[in-house]
Amino acid sequence: MNTTLAAPYHDRKRYLWLVSLLVPCLALVGPALYLWHSPNLLWLWIAPGFAYIAIPVLDVLLGEDTSNPPEEAVPALEADPYYRYITYALVPILWLSFIVNAAFVGSVELPWHGILAVVLSAGGTCGFGLNLGHELGHKKTSLERWLAKITLALGCYGHFFVEHNRGHHKDVATPEDPASSRMGESIYRFMFRELPGAFFRAWDLEAERLYRSGRSVWSLENEVLQPALISVVLYAVLIGLFGLELLPFLLMTAFWGAFQLTSANYIEHYGLLRQKRDNGRYEQCQPHHSWNSNHLFSNWALFHLQRHSDHHAHPTRRYQSLRDFANLPRLPNGYFGMYLIAYIPPLWFAVMNPRLIQQVQGDSSRINFEPAKRQQLEAQYQLHPATEALA
Structure with missing residues (x-):
């Protein structure tokens, strides 16, 4: 009889997850160097430069x-508090970064391009906050769910807590989902559909939940209003300290943070479509309904957000145990590199449309089209529906 015991599993990325703390800290470096080393505006571009230049290069290298x-190691891996402590530690880092950047702009005379650099840095902080809120908001503990709301409040995007969990995960990769992009739809057209659509869906979902329980939509039980009130208090305090002149900076920062989420949503499900069954319901979301990326550095920086396929198939699974699968739709770079491509729509279409067509094997019935461009795209790529219907 073989009595050899399997070696205990060791997570080789255990300490590399600390990158998820270090990268957001870069938004503090620029103002610190400007104030304490030399007033050189180039310092303020450190965080945006690292995010949009260094990270895509590191992903390639x-x-x-x-x-x-x-799988036998997953229960112990998910029970290990070390991984949760990292997410907890990021909450005060993000709050400190946001407040420091706001105070910096409110107290230092800067040219417009200096303010732009800080907007991108502080907005990036809000983007990391949305990613953290995404990770924590799926969890069942009251602490993690409240930390998600507190973090999402930085960028006035607390409704994401409701919209993502109860809206996006239900309708993902269907025409009904404002947070799933369509083939032929530019990121800018998507933005005007996704940003308002997400808020209105969140409000409707929460209003319905409260109505069923006999409570007013304007009560403090409203999980859209809870983080919104935190946002109002935070922004009011900052404006009270530094004057109404800070308001444009705060609004631009909140917008850029929201646009980071829009950018992620745009690339995560581009053109992928769940099939509708004969009973009128969509098939269950599967790993092949999300674009995946296993690029190392950006996954360390984003709590494995880029293993998005497993996340949608198993939304409560913690970041350290998310899996890769064979034959998934795959992105050619991590999210930060793909953002840059998405911001240039002709380049995005040239890179991603052929990948989408290859993934669905030319079956137009498996593509979520921008309706106005469907005929043009079908003719351009010679797309046709498969003959088999989904039972």
Whole structure:
């Protein structure tokens, strides 16, 4: 009889997840160097430059990791408090970063391009906050759910807590979802559909929940209003301290943070479509309904957000145990590199449309089209529906 015991699983990325704390800290470096080293405006571009230049390059140089933890190790991996402590630690870092950047703009005379650099840095902080709120908001503990709301409040995007969990995850990769982009739809057209659509869906979902329980939509039980009140208090205090002149900076920062989420939503499900069954319901969301990326550095910086396929198939699974699967739709770079491509629509279409067509094997019935461009795209790429209907 073989009595050899399997070696205990060791997470090789255990300490690399600390990158998720270090990268957001870069938004503090620029103002600190400007004030304490020399008033050089280039310092203020450190955080945006690292995010949009260094991270895509590092993803190329470091490559991808397709390894998965063994399933028998997952319960212990998810129970390990170390991974939760990292997410908890990021909350005060993000709040400190946002407040420091706002105070910096409110107290230092800067030219417009200096303010732009800080907007991108502080907006990036809000973007990391949305990612953290995404991770924590799916969890069942009251602490994690409240930390999600507190973090989302930085960028006035607390409604994401409701919209993402109860809206996007239900309708993902269907025409009904404002947070799923369509083939032929530019990120800018998507933005005007997704940003208002997300808020209105969140409000409707929360109003329905409260109505069923016999409570007013204007009560403090409203999970859209809870983080919104935190946002109002935070922004009011900052304006009270530094004057109404700070308001444009705060609004631009909140917008850029929201646009980071829009950018992620745009690339995560581009053109992918769940099939509608004969009973009128969509098939269950599967890993192949999300674009995946295993690029190392950006996954360390984003709590494995880029293993989005497993996340949608198993939304309560914690970041350290998300898996890769064979034959998934795959992005050619991590999210930060793909953002840059998405911001140039002709380049995005040239890169992603052929990948989408290859993924669905030319079956137009598996593509979520921008309606006004469907005929043009079908003719351009010679797309046709498969003959088999989904039972």
